[in-house]
Amino acid sequence: MSRRSTIYDVARVAGVSVGTVSRVLNGHPVGAASRAAVQRALVSTGYVANQHARRLAGARPATVAFLHCVPGDRLLADANVNTLQLDCRRALGDEDIMMVTPVAGGGPSDTAVRALAARLDDPVLVFSAPRDSTAVADLAGRGVPVVSCGVPLGHERRVSYVTTDDRDGAQQIVSYLRSRGRRRIATITGPMDLPGGVQRLAGYRDAVGTFDPALVVPGDYTFEGGLAATRQLLRQAPDLDAIFAASDTMAAGALAACEQAGRQVPGDVAVAGFDDAKIATQTRLTTVRIPWHRYAAQLTIQLLRRMAGDEPSGVVMPVDLVIRASA
Amino acid sequence: MSRRSTIYDVARVAGVSVGTVSRVLNGHPVGAASRAAVQRALVSTGYVANQHARRLAGARPATVAFLHCVPGDRLLADANVNTLQLDCRRALGDEDIMMVTPVAGGGPSDTAVRALAARLDDPVLVFSAPRDSTAVADLAGRGVPVVSCGVPLGHERRVSYVTTDDRDGAQQIVSYLRSRGRRRIATITGPMDLPGGVQRLAGYRDAVGTFDPALVVPGDYTFEGGLAATRQLLRQAPDLDAIFAASDTMAAGALAACEQAGRQVPGDVAVAGFDDAKIATQTRLTTVRIPWHRYAAQLTIQLLRRMAGDEPSGVVMPVDLVIRASA
DNA sequence: TTGTACGCGTTATCAG
DNA sequence: CTGATAACGCGTACAA
Numbered sequence: 222m223s224r225r226s227t228i229y230d231v232a233r234v235a236g237v238s239v240g241t242v243s244r245v246l247n248g249h250p251v252g253a254a255s256r257a258a259v260q261r262a263l264v265s266t267g268y269v270a271n272q273h274a275r276r277l278a279g280a281r282p283a284t285v286a287f288l289h290c291v292p293g294d295r296l297l298a299d300a301n302v303n304t305l306q307l308d309c310r311r312a313l314g315d316e317d318i319m320m321v322t323p324v325a326g327g328g329p330s331d332t333a334v335r336a337l338a339a340r341l342d343d344p345v346l347v348f349s350a351p352r353d354s355t356a357v358a359d360l361a362g363r364g365v366p367v368v369s370c371g372v373p374l375g376h377e378r379r380v381s382y383v384t385t386d387d388r389d390g391a392q393q394i395v396s397y398l399r400s401r402g403r404r405r406i407a408t409i410t411g412p413m414d415l416p417g418g419v420q421r422l423a424g425y426r427d428a429v430g431t432f433d434p435a436l437v438v439p440g441d442y443t444f445e446g447g448l449a450a451t452r453q454l455l456r457q458a459p460d461l462d463a464i465f466a467a468s469d470t471m472a473a474g475a476l477a478a479c480e481q482a483g484r485q486v487p488g489d490v491a492v493a494g495f496d497d498a499k500i501a502t503q504t505r506l507t508t509v510r511i512p513w514h515r516y517a518a519q520l521t522i523q524l525l526r527r528m529a530g531d532e533p534s535g536v537v538m539p540v541d542l543v544i545r546a547s548a
Numbered sequence: 549m550s551r552r553s554t555i556y557d558v559a560r561v562a563g564v565s566v567g568t569v570s571r572v573l574n575g576h577p578v579g580a581a582s583r584a585a586v587q588r589a590l591v592s593t594g595y596v597a598n599q600h601a602r603r604l605a606g607a608r609p610a611t612v613a614f615l616h617c618v619p620g621d622r623l624l625a626d627a628n629v630n631t632l633q634l635d636c637r638r639a640l641g642d643e644d645i646m647m648v649t650p651v652a653g654g655g656p657s658d659t660a661v662r663a664l665a666a667r668l669d670d671p672v673l674v675f676s677a678p679r680d681s682t683a684v685a686d687l688a689g690r691g692v693p694v695v696s697c698g699v700p701l702g703h704e705r706r707v708s709y710v711t712t713d714d715r716d717g718a719q720q721i722v723s724y725l726r727s728r729g730r731r732r733i734a735t736i737t738g739p740m741d742l743p744g745g746v747q748r749l750a751g752y753r754d755a756v757g758t759f760d761p762a763l764v765v766p767g768d769y770t771f772e773g774g775l776a777a778t779r780q781l782l783r784q785a786p787d788l789d790a791i792f793a794a795s796d797t798m799a800a801g802a803l804a805a806c807e808q809a810g811r812q813v814p815g816d817v818a819v820a821g822f823d824d825a826k827i828a829t830q831t832r833l834t835t836v837r838i839p840w841h842r843y844a845a846q847l848t849i850q851l852l853r854r855m856a857g858d859e860p861s862g863v864v865m866p867v868d869l870v871i872r873a874s875a
Numbered sequence: 876t877t878g879t880a881c882g883c884g885t886t887a888t889c890a891g
Numbered sequence: 892c893t894g895a896t897a898a899c900g901c902g903t904a905c906a907a
Contacts, residue, residue, distance in 0.1 A: 225669070225690070227899095227900055227901085228900070228901065229900080237877080237878085238877065238878045238879075239878085239879090239900095239901080239902095240877065240878055240879075240880095240902085240903080241876085241877060241878075242901095243901065243902060243903080244876095244877090244902095244903095246901090246902095247902080250876075251876075251877085252876055252877080255876080255877080269667055270667070270900085270901080271604070271669070271899085271900050271901075272600075272667070273599075273600040273601075273603045273604045273899085273900080273901095274600075274604050274883090274899070274900030274901045274902090275900075275901055275902080276600045276883090276901090277598070277600045277601050277604055277882095277883050277884065277885095277899090277900080277901075277902095278882080278883060278900075278901040278902040278903080279882090279883070279901090279902060279903085280901075280902065284648065310649065314650070319648055319649075319650045320648070320649055320650075321611065321646055321647070321648040321649070322637065322646075322647055322648070322649055323641070323646045323647075340596055340597070340599070342552070342598070363552070554883095554884055554885090555884070555885070556884080564893080564894085565893065565894045565895075566884090566885080566886095566894090566895090567886090567887085567893065567894060567895075567896095568892085568893060568894075569885095570885065570886060570887085571886095571892095571893090573885090573886095574886080577892075578892075578893085579892055579893080582892080582893080597884085597885080598883085598884050598885075600883090600884080600885095601883070601884030601885045601886090601899090602884075602885055602886075603885090603899090604883090604884080604885070604886090604898095604899045604900065604901095605884075605885040605886040605887080605898080605899055606885085606886060606887075606898090606899070607885070607886065
């Protein structure tokens, strides 16, 4: 209805020039008298900055894009990502930065995501970027600040990132299982094209002692995947006495499969997961805890740093064990 | 690194004026020769429009804000909202519109949301707007296209909305319970400051026959709320033989409470919910199905219409019963 | 300290 | 059909 007031309106009301108004707005040095007058005019006119004009004139970005490289459906399933996103939104909100969530029209294909990324000029937070993502390459090449959630395989030097010490976590939990007397420890891995999947398997190998291929089956981080993998495991290695799943969701599936197969948990077989996701609490799962809140905080810090012009850098968050009823 | 190319660059390469380039970009009439030249220049320069400049110059908004009026934490719990959001993102993505999700720094207070809304100038999709929301009033007053998910109590005439036939749904399910021989049907209501809560209770009253206050307890749409409400119900009306919860989440809580109290479902007491949320499938809950996908489609349509200048309008989605094991 | 004037990239108007 | 050119709202050198 009524046109929004501009800095010109404010300037007129305050009896100063637009330059002065702009300075007040950006915290630059201004005389006390003018400043007061502007402040007053600001509220009396109900001024709200036009972010487009502001950005066009070269101001700091007012938005950050949250870029997902996997189909939305799968994302919904991941409560961890939701938590991270929420935390980041809060933190960025404190900096007056809004989060935009573009979405790929076609699917999860790298090219679809790349097309999306092309229209982005504000800083970007990427999730689940596949190895050598061309979208990430594009962004980085154009000088857009990028922070990756997880190691950006193939672009470690050009974009900042925050990751977890997956290998150590897997090592810790497998060692724990061994310390509890388990000797036939199986594992359900994550997707091997994601860094987490690789590292968690590596940690398993580090700690498991003698490596038996029959005790390793691939998973995809889903409940159903965990279910199927466990059935296969129970078939090809009936004597196993522990299962380490690379994610809590899969571990929950393992729990269900064990129950169906009549195996007592943790009596007959111990089950452990990874992430300390919500479902881990609900099913009383022993798992590896990722400090999600601090993780999100780091993500935000990295982003702000890049925006301020700092060089890309990576940080890895430590993890620890949380022992519950399943192992 | 390298500056993004502008329409000036494109114009130079194509050997035409910026006006012509702009016309091509916006699908306005242009000579075949020029058009071809521009198209070529467009790809050869890798041109990507600057949305800020575009918007500043008066173009159609390229983003839509997804505004939540409740704290983020509660939102995560609501899978329905997530689904809606995802569907809308997809549909809007097809129109080259991105979704931004601002977040209130402080909390769910109406003033916090209002402050947020103040910086919005693009169309808005509001969720869980409380009665007489000042944020919505603000937006509508400034002429911002607003579409509400659910009836925007107090602003029915000024903003578009999509809602469900809550009253009818409640009526249907209570009638169903009666047809199955249930005579002491209790209900756990939703928050009374939300339209859904009010309407679902109204539908219950419509169909329940004789109304007994002892059979009605308030809920808050949460699992815990359903749990507590059911305990109270079982205490104050031990002879009840059915419970209609105003949301599936609460119904799940009711299921748990019944189990703990040793009441068989549906033998001793029938339990029904509302929404047909994910948890309803998992717990085999009889409930009222809301056509979420079509709901989202309507939301998008309404939004696009308002953007095109149409008057605000409301649409109500029909609902139907889905009978499962709980009743 | 403060005011002025220019530039940011597009769209749209107005002549040609 | 096409080419100039004036907005759009704000940041910021530059000048005073």
